[in-house]
Amino acid sequence: MRARHLARRCFGDCHAIPRRLGDFANRLVQWRSAKSVRSLAQVRQTTPQRSDGDCAKPETTLPDYLAPGLDIVLVGINPGAYSVRAGHYYARPGNRFWKAANRAGLFGEPLEPEADARVLEFGIGLTDVVKRPTPTARDLRAADYRRWAPVLKEKVRRFQPRIVCFQGIGSYRNYLRYGEGLSAPPRPRPGRQARALEFSVVFLVPSPSGLNTLYSFEDLVNCYRQLRALRDEIRSA
Structure with missing residues (x-):
């Protein structure tokens, strides 16, 4: 009797071993799969996103929002480092662009930096004289304008907006110097x-x-x- 009991116990345990190994293997596969998913998620979160801006490193600047035949193209000096990190134009809280443009009724409705791509819905585009981001505009060099001013001129030639609005007196003068070849722009x-x-x-x-x-x-x-009034005047002409 004892021998039969031991045989049955051994037989049962021998059959249980593969099942236990199978359970362990399944848990191992599930653990590895979960780990792979977590790793993939981390890669996706840390991989820089490419943009459409003209830059040696496209992922480090802001994209241009341009289309043929726009009413206005707003041309900034260059993307600020804060705005590039935020991924939106004029995103720094101290920048007055969105508040002033909204107060003036430039868009069909009030817009915030997070909705910058929507300016195209209202016939308005966004770009910069220089696409290299810096902490402030004071950090730009003459070489930046020498490189990028001709690029801006080509964009305007390609998309032919009714109005090009430069946002910055100094940057407009630098455009005239390096984009139009004026040695001493007024x-x-x-x-x-x-x-x-x-x-x-x-x-x-x-x-x-x-x-x-x-x-x-x-x-x-x-x-x-005044810019809005000029746009309306040109539209109705």
Whole structure:
């Protein structure tokens, strides 16, 4: 009796071993699969996202929002490092662009930095004179304008907006120097400019950066209102 009992116990345990090994193997596969998924998620989260901007490292700048025949193309100085990290134009809280443009009614509805791509819905584009990001515009070099000003000129020639609005007096002068070949460009005043860019009217707005203390918030609002009025005038012509 004892021998039969031991035989049955051994027989049962021998059959249980493969099942236990199978359970262990399944758990091992599941653990490895879960680990692989976590690793893949980490890679996806840390992999830089490429953008459409013209830059030696496209993933480190902001994309251009351009299309043929826009009413206005707003041209910033260059992407700020803060905005590039945020992934949106004029994203730094101290920048006055969105608040001033919204107050002036430049868009069909109030927009925030996170909705910057939607400007195209209202016939407006976004780009920069220089696409290399820096902490501030003061960190730009002459070589940056020498490289990028001709690129901007080609973009305007390609997309032919009705109005090109430079947002920054100094950056417009640097564009004239390195994009149009003017050795001593005059210091312009905000508003419509006498000189066209290709077939586009040029309008100048002071830099909306919070570091620009020469122009108040109301000054910026008035400039954007004039820009809106010019757009409406050209539309109806």
